Amino acid sequence: MSNTPPLLEVRNLRVEFPTRRGTLVAIDDVSFSISPGEVLGVVGESGAGKSMTGAAIIGLLEPPGRIARGEILLNGKRIDNLRYEQMRRIRGREIGAIFQDPLTTLNPLYTVGKQLAETMTTHLPIGPAEAKRRAIEWLELVGIPAAAQRIDSYPHEFSGGMRQRVVIALALCAEPKLIVADEPTTALDVSIQAQVIALLKTLAREKGTAMMLVTHDMGVIAETADRVAVMYAGRIAEIGPVREVVKHANHPYSAGLMGSIPPLDRRVERLAQIDGAMPRLSAIPQGCAYNPRCPQVFDKCRELRPDLLDAGTTRAACWLYDTEAVRG
Amino acid sequence: MFAFVVSRIFQALPVLLAVALISFAMFAYVGDPVAIMLGQDYTQAQRDALVSDLGLDKPFWVQFATFIGNAVQGEFGLSYRLSRPVADLIAERAPATLELAFTAAVLALAVGVPMGVYTGLYRNSWLSRFFLTFSLVGVSLPTFLIGILLILVFAVWLGWLPSFGRGDTVKLGWWSTGFLTWSGVKALVLPAITLGLFQLTLIMRLVRAEMMEVLRTDYIKFARARGLPNRAVHFGHALKNTMVPVITIVGLQLGAIIAFAIVTETVFQWPGMGLLFIQSVGAADIPVMSAYLLLIALVFVTINLIVDLLYYAVDPRLRIGRGKGGH
Numbered sequence: 001m002s003n004t005p006p007l008l009e010v011r012n013l014r015v016e017f018p019t020r021r022g023t024l025v026a027i028d029d030v031s032f033s034i035s036p037g038e039v040l041g042v043v044g045e046s047g048a049g050k051s052m053t054g055a056a057i058i059g060l061l062e063p064p065g066r067i068a069r070g071e072i073l074l075n076g077k078r079i080d081n082l083r084y085e086q087m088r089r090i091r092g093r094e095i096g097a098i099f100q101d102p103l104t105t106l107n108p109l110y111t112v113g114k115q116l117a118e119t120m121t122t123h124l125p126i127g128p129a130e131a132k133r134r135a136i137e138w139l140e141l142v143g144i145p146a147a148a149q150r151i152d153s154y155p156h157e158f159s160g161g162m163r164q165r166v167v168i169a170l171a172l173c174a175e176p177k178l179i180v181a182d183e184p185t186t187a188l189d190v191s192i193q194a195q196v197i198a199l200l201k202t203l204a205r206e207k208g209t210a211m212m213l214v215t216h217d218m219g220v221i222a223e224t225a226d227r228v229a230v231m232y233a234g235r236i237a238e239i240g241p242v243r244e245v246v247k248h249a250n251h252p253y254s255a256g257l258m259g260s261i262p263p264l265d266r267r268v269e270r271l272a273q274i275d276g277a278m279p280r281l282s283a284i285p286q287g288c289a290y291n292p293r294c295p296q297v298f299d300k301c302r303e304l305r306p307d308l309l310d311a312g313t314t315r316a317a318c319w320l321y322d323t324e325a326v327r328g
Numbered sequence: 329m330f331a332f333v334v335s336r337i338f339q340a341l342p343v344l345l346a347v348a349l350i351s352f353a354m355f356a357y358v359g360d361p362v363a364i365m366l367g368q369d370y371t372q373a374q375r376d377a378l379v380s381d382l383g384l385d386k387p388f389w390v391q392f393a394t395f396i397g398n399a400v401q402g403e404f405g406l407s408y409r410l411s412r413p414v415a416d417l418i419a420e421r422a423p424a425t426l427e428l429a430f431t432a433a434v435l436a437l438a439v440g441v442p443m444g445v446y447t448g449l450y451r452n453s454w455l456s457r458f459f460l461t462f463s464l465v466g467v468s469l470p471t472f473l474i475g476i477l478l479i480l481v482f483a484v485w486l487g488w489l490p491s492f493g494r495g496d497t498v499k500l501g502w503w504s505t506g507f508l509t510w511s512g513v514k515a516l517v518l519p520a521i522t523l524g525l526f527q528l529t530l531i532m533r534l535v536r537a538e539m540m541e542v543l544r545t546d547y548i549k550f551a552r553a554r555g556l557p558n559r560a561v562h563f564g565h566a567l568k569n570t571m572v573p574v575i576t577i578v579g580l581q582l583g584a585i586i587a588f589a590i591v592t593e594t595v596f597q598w599p600g601m602g603l604l605f606i607q608s609v610g611a612a613d614i615p616v617m618s619a620y621l622l623l624i625a626l627v628f629v630t631i632n633l634i635v636d637l638l639y640y641a642v643d644p645r646l647r648i649g650r651g652k653g654g655h
Contacts, residue, residue: 058553084558092555099553104546108645109568119554154644170554 005076006033007210008057008178013070015049015056015234017281024281026052026065027234031308036177039204039211041225041242043218043257045278048231050214054180056080057212058097059087074178093123096171096209098181098200102163102188106155112139112166113151116173123174138169142199161192168200172207179204179211185220193217197224218261222246230254233278233289240314250311251318253290288319296320329640336636340629345396347625351618352395356388359612364408404619409611414619418601423503424494425593425600429585431516432524437578440528444535445567448543459532466529475522475595482518490515492597519596523589527581534577538570545569571642579635587624 015027027049034040042050055061057072059079072080079090091097099105107115116135120126126134132151139147142165144158155163164184171179184200185193201224204211213225221228222242229239230253238251249255259272276293279285285292291301300319309321355361362378379385383394398404404414447456483491495511497504506512542548543566551565590602597603601620608616640646 060549060552088552088555088557090555091553097550097553099546099550101546105550107547107551107565107569109643110565111644118556118560122554122556122560156645167550170550174555 004035006073007036007038007075008034008212009073009076010053010057011071011073013053013056013072014068015052015061015065016068017065019064021282025068025234025284026281027056029307030070030231030234030236032229032236032239034178034210034212037205037208037210038227039201039213039225041221041228042212042214042231043216043221043228044231044237045216047278047281049234050216050231051182053231054097054182054212054214058091058095058180059084060091060097089123092119092176093174094176094178096174096176096179098164098167098171098179098184100183100186102160102167105167106163106170108155111152111154112158116151116166116170119170120173134173138173139166141203142166142169143195161188161196164188164192164196165199168196168203172203172209175207177208177210179209180214181211182214183216184213185217186215193220200224218246218258230257233284234281235289235317236308237290237318238311238314238316239308240311240316244313248313250314250321251316252294252296252320254316256293256295288317332640333633333637336633340633343629344622344625347622348396348399349392351621352392354614354618354621358614361614399619399622405615407608407613407616409608409613409616414615417604417616418619418623419502420504421599421601421604423505424598425586425589425602427506428516428519428523428592428598428600429582429589431520432527432585433578433582435520435524436527436531436581440531441535441567441574443528444532445539445562447532448536448539449562451540463529463532466525467533471522471526471591472595474525475518475592478518478522479595489518491518494599519592519598522595523585523592527578527585530581531574531578534574535567535570538573539566542566542569568642572639575635575638575642579631579638583624583628583631586627 010033011031013027013030014025017024017026030049030053032040042053044050052061052065055065056067059082061067067080070080071078074090074094079087082090106112110118113132113135116138117128117131120131120134121128124131136147136151139150144150144162144165150158155166158166164187168184171181179200181200185196188196197220200211200213203209213221215221225242227240228242228245230237230245230249230251232253238245238249238254240250245254246258249258253274256272256274260274262268262271274293279289279292285302286305287303288294288297288301288306291297294301298319300322304319306317306319306322308315308317309319311318311321362375362382362384366375366378383391386394402415406412407414407417410417443459447459450456479491482489490511493515494506495513495515496509497506497512498508506516548561548566551561556565588602589598589600590606592598593600593602594606601623604616605620607613608620
């Protein structure tokens with residue numbers, strides 16, 4: 001994995017929101033890369049900057065949010081500074097997107113066939129007849145029964161899980177190399193979640209599509225991702241192979257996060273919980289953003305902010321792994 | 329679909345009957361038709377003869393039923409003022425009003441919708457600000473003042489366009505049209521602008537508000553995330569989703585344009601139904617007034633039916649009975 005050039009590379013990304021009361025830093029100094037075919041899970045609490053990182057990659061940050069620093073490279077080429085029209089040609093074609101709520105992601109006034117066909121004719125050199133044929137193929141591929149008939153159905157004629165399958169078909173139909181999936185199962189029934197994740201995983205593997213899977217569901221990550229990045233207050237707290245992060249988290253925050261997953265093999269009276277709440281963007285504490293909640297906090301944590309440091313199996317933004325740190 | 333239309337027509341019937349009752353009641357309570365027909369000098373015997381001749385001695389409901397029966401056949405009696413059948417008078421005047429209303433509505437839509445889309449997309453551009461200021465003028469200035477100002481500028485000062493009348497018209501069967509002559513088209517310009525300006529600004533503001541709402545939705549973000557061109561996102565996905573409220577308002581306003589063109593027609597001496605109505609009011613010409621009332625009710629009911637059908641054309645979620653399962 002380390003030898004193949006990365007498909008996507010994010011370097012020192014910083015996203016700011018200018019407001020009347022000053023600039024809010026939503027994402028700060030985030031760097032990671034995704035190799036072709038790799039699934040990177042991104043986890044964290046609400047507001048940690050997971051979804052916003054995804055939005056920055058597809059170039060659809062909500063104004064007034066903007067990339068203030070850093071760069072995003074796709075196949076070695078910068079895409080964060082492209083004009084709208086150039087970036088539009090990349091969206092859908094090179095980077096597909098899946099949103100959280102399938103009930104609101106599809107245009108209610110167009111048939112699913114039309115939405116699939118227009119996406120394909122926009123990006124691929126095919127005519128309407130071929131687009132329709134492929135649209136039916138895609139619906140079959142994502143497991144919609146009687147696809148040839150359902151092609152002319154409107155979104156409201158599908159259930160939530162079926163609609164998310166249609167959304168997956170839409171994200172994949174122009175054959176992008178990377179999918180940014182922003183909480184693709186959060187809005188679905190628990191019974192449907194596993195099916196949709198399995199489908200996403202299978203299709204990504206078959207098509208060789210890499211995926212950035214944003215979620216706060218650790219179960220989904222453990223099952224799907226190759227590597228995982230834990231985000232906290234706009235920064236990456238820990239990044240590493242999924243097995244290591246889930247089983248032997250090095251950063252106290254990811255350890256706390258994993259501790260809150262209910263174990264199936266034994267009964268526990270009470271799940272571990274992390275006291276306090278993630279700081280608001282306007283009140284991120286000095287030093288490590290996690291220091292007020294951290295059980296292993298020491299002096300240096302309150303003064304200086306740690307970068308990602310080598311923590312053996314993973315990389316963690318924690319002074320515990322600074323060889324020169326003096327514990328107080 | 330057919331069942332829906334039929335049920336809507338049945339819902340409209342009570343409305344039409346109620347309006348018919350009001351317009352019929354005008355005969356009984358506004359003035360005395362017998363006295364008007366007999367003139368200054370008559371005997372009681374003459375009066376009784378006429379009353380029984382006209383069937384005015386029959387019970388109220390029988391008279392009302394007769395009125396409805398005649399109205400259905402387009403028979404509204406003679407105008408007191410002009411001594412001609414009311415149906416003929418209205419048929420003569422209707423083309424002028426309908427052509428004016430049609431032109432005003434087309435103008436309002438053709439200019440108002442693009443302006444609304446533009447101001448919804450580019451909220452902060454100076455052109456949007458200009459359109460919004462301009463729309464305030466359109467909404468707040470009364471129609472007669474706009475008409476008089478337009479006459480002053482384009483008819484009096486510049487002398488480009490006529491200040492009154494319909495110009496030359498061409499007969500197409502019983503329909504007289506002003507669309508086919510140069511003077512007819514020229515005469516249409518100022519009244520159409522006067523009548524359509526308010527609707528134009530209303531449509532612009534409505535489309536703008538709806539566009540801003542729709543552009544925030546997930547399916548627009550997703551359409552962008554799929555890399556669709558802006559044209560397809562704005563004029564396909566977004567605009568189509570603003571259409572249901574716009575159709576409602578445009579439909580109601582079209583009824584209003586036809587029914588209440590009175591002020592514009594008066595200012596421009598436009599020989600339409602509105603002018604006929606206002607002259608009839610002046611002369612207490614009850615047959616004309618009552619027929620006009622019924623006609624306007626019919627126009628509104630018809631437009632509402634068309635609006636309901638358009639909803640179905642635009643929004644698939646309303647098309648019931650197409651259940652294919654899936655839930």
